[in-house]
Amino acid sequence: MTLWNLFSWAILLILGLFLIFFLLYCAYIHYIHLKYDHIPGPPRDSFLLGHTPTLMKAMKADSLVHELFLQWSQIYGPVVRVYGLHRVMIIVTSPDAVKEVLLSPTFTKDLVYKNAFNLFGVRYLMGMMGTFNEKAEELMEQLAEKADGKAEFSMHEMMSKVTLDVIAKVAFGMELNSLHDDQTPFPRAISMVMRGVGETRNPLIKYSPGKRGFIRDVQDSVRLLRQTGKECIEKRQKAIEDGEEIPADILSQILKSASLEKTCDMEMLLDNFITFFIAGQETTANQLSFAVMELARNPEILEKIQAEVDEVIGSKRDIQYEDLSKLNYLSQVLKETLRLYPTAPGTSRILEKEIVIEGIPVPANATLVFNFYAYGRTEQFFNDPLKFDPERFGPESKRPYFTYFPFSLGPRSCIGQVFSQMEAKVVLSKLLQRFEFELVERQSFDIVDTATLRPKDGVICRLRPRTHK
Template sequence: MMAIQEFLPVPLTWFLLPLLAVLFYVYAVHPLFVFKKMGVPGIGFPLPIVGTSYQTAQMGVYNPEYSASDFGPVLGVFNGMNPILIVTDAEMIKEILVKQFHNFVNRQPEVQDINIKPQSRQVFQLRDEDWRNVRVALTPAFSGSKLKQMMAALNSCADQLVENLNSFVTTKESFDVKEMTGAFSMDVTARTIFGAEVNSQRDPQNPVIVHAKRAFDFNFKSPLMFLYLMFPSIAKPIFETINYHPFTPRDVTDFFDGVMEQLLEMRKTDGGKGRVDLLQIMIDAHQESGDESTNGPKVVGKKQPLTRDDVVGNGIGFFSAAFETLSTSMSFALYQLALNQEIQDKARQEINEVIGSEGEVDYEAVQKMSYLEMCIMETLRLYPLGASILRVSNEEARLKWVTVPKGMSVVIPALAIHYDPARWNEPRKFIPERFTKEEREKRNPMDWLPFGVGPRNCIGMRLALLELKVGLARALMKYRFVTGPDTVPVKLNKWKVLPVPMEPIRLRVEPLD
């Protein structure tokens, strides 16, 4: 080193400092001009390494204080050094989710895919042809004919819900709505996904319900979540090495992996005869090959059999997701109906007219409950299960005047769109009449996005709506839901991945005259 310095006309430090400054500019400063080159406005002043993380963090995930009008048609932000294009323009959204779907198939950058099986085989996380193969195999589970065969199981679970509510009629005490709907949701989900009876409404400490609750028990303030979101290229190899998944605790995965193993063994014994649940659909798709391998090559453009990891991963994924989303949406629906008694009466009147003297909530009756469906759709507008929709450009794509580079993340803020006064009159009010046939025809389809739109919309949407209708109809037929002295206005926790109130929703029930 001394010999080299003797030949340099200036000290080595003087040479290295400018070089480091140039490298710092190239790798940490120059990328921050990407949105300026695209002609897209930014938020605040992006800083090297951290980008606009502080400004965007203040918005939170579930923060209804912001609307699409605050963002403008497009807005550029930086999650660390990762540029993210926020899009609220309806025409651009349609291009992303429908017209140019081939350019925006994937839900996240590949660097954020944590390859830990079986979680990584869930249809929600798969990419490109892998996603198409599994989606095609799972779709038959949600056909009208399959849903119709699930009605007996749904009504059986609703019987227990009605019985549990009756205990609070006698005591006149308020109850935690999420606990009540969560037990119903657990039983329904276990029956429709696994064809199994859990009876969690009678046994709330059942290990299945305890672990299912923990499946979504994380928030974005976690240091490990921060590492994953800000520096995915660093987090990915570390997490995969230590077998850690940021979205699912390992013990939860191990528990449900064991449950799935038992269910698969049971199905081998009875052959799945007469079963119409999602698990049986996946088993049938798995047995098409007779090959137990989980790493076989995928043939592009040809339907592929599911692997065991596909079956287990999606069984776990659908079970935990369906349980949490159904109980959450049902809780918010009952809360709004308790606040708005005239709307509750109107929904109850329709239910009674449709069902008539028979009192049976069958598949055909549920399809006729249009006003109840409107109440559910308005609930999902105010409390969408996904605050935003994320896509990544596979190739360079043109969206009106904006050219999106290959590999850029694009976010559609569904919550902000649902609270946009330019799209919705009095957006913070609960008005089911927004979803009459006439009003829906007037509105742009891209203004209501709780299930997404296009080929990669929520695969379980039809089942979720059916479960909500059955549970709400059976409860409203018997009881009136009212607020109590301990009912507090709902304020969403902006750091949770699903809409969660800061304080539990507590209501009371009264017998109908």
């Protein structure tokens, strides 16, 4: 047999094996579809790809995938199946399912999560007020330099810097000073990582030649954050070994948890570091930016919230922990902001056993997606849902249970929700205390999804000092 014949047989063998694997994969997809086809949902784009082309088209057009989920829920009901290759998502907009699934103790996080959750007691939160005030004052100083009524700047950029400085200091004992250092690479690195997380929804991204530069940028950003985390962790570990006094912050809890588990793997420690670091910065910055955007668009709401800040805070610079509970209308504004613009757009759970949701059997091992964006914009749950109305959360308001949960619910709810809302209150109340602001014309109010939801155009503003009557 000649070498050419051997080569030809090898090619035929490879093609034959590929065909067998392809047919087996098709059979597996068919089997998966048979399990879920009884659940309502939109027609597939194709047998193999499922709904992936529609989802990718929305992402490429800078449209919100979550708007698509909302539309599908309105058309097909509270339980909707979505296919992507062999994977299946079940989009659920059912308050009863929220109660049954999210509040279930079956779904728990690891020891690091539980220990960090226990960290956020009242005494610890009260101790953060000094840093909240300090960093918020630094932001006000930066804004004062721009407050001539003419300068145009991105409020989102400024909010991102202050929340980055806060989380770095209170969680990890780091002084980044990004408010004063325009050259610091951390804000861009975090933004790139979040974009990278969002792009991974496309299962074919790694094979796209046009994305190679973007992928390299994301990889460089991840390396920067991990190297920074490694240096921070090693410095804290040495302090512990030397018997130095260490702060009771998130980093200490991460190291304590690893010690209890007798697993001090650096990669695991860095994963936890970056998760807390990014989540603690990005979501609060986005919420504050959306709040400013809506206040600028609704002058009557702005006037009411300014009156409350004037009454509770007055002219003092040092906001106390006790002051925050008196800012009731400001709390309503922040809640309404998260209803319309949930910075973390959803959460998911994997079923361990079959359950029935709204009369529809959902098989075990299904991935349930609870989309906060869809819940907040559903007419059935919120009257005139696109209207920004803080009175929805007033003391006399009534709304359905288990339809508003921007930090999730139950044992896997966001551990930093009280922390983030305290920080947001301090920053927003100081901004309202000092400045009048208006939105620059010719900007959109679109939302962009980079794993969290943020204002697409950055909330471009003009500022001027407030003149109190």
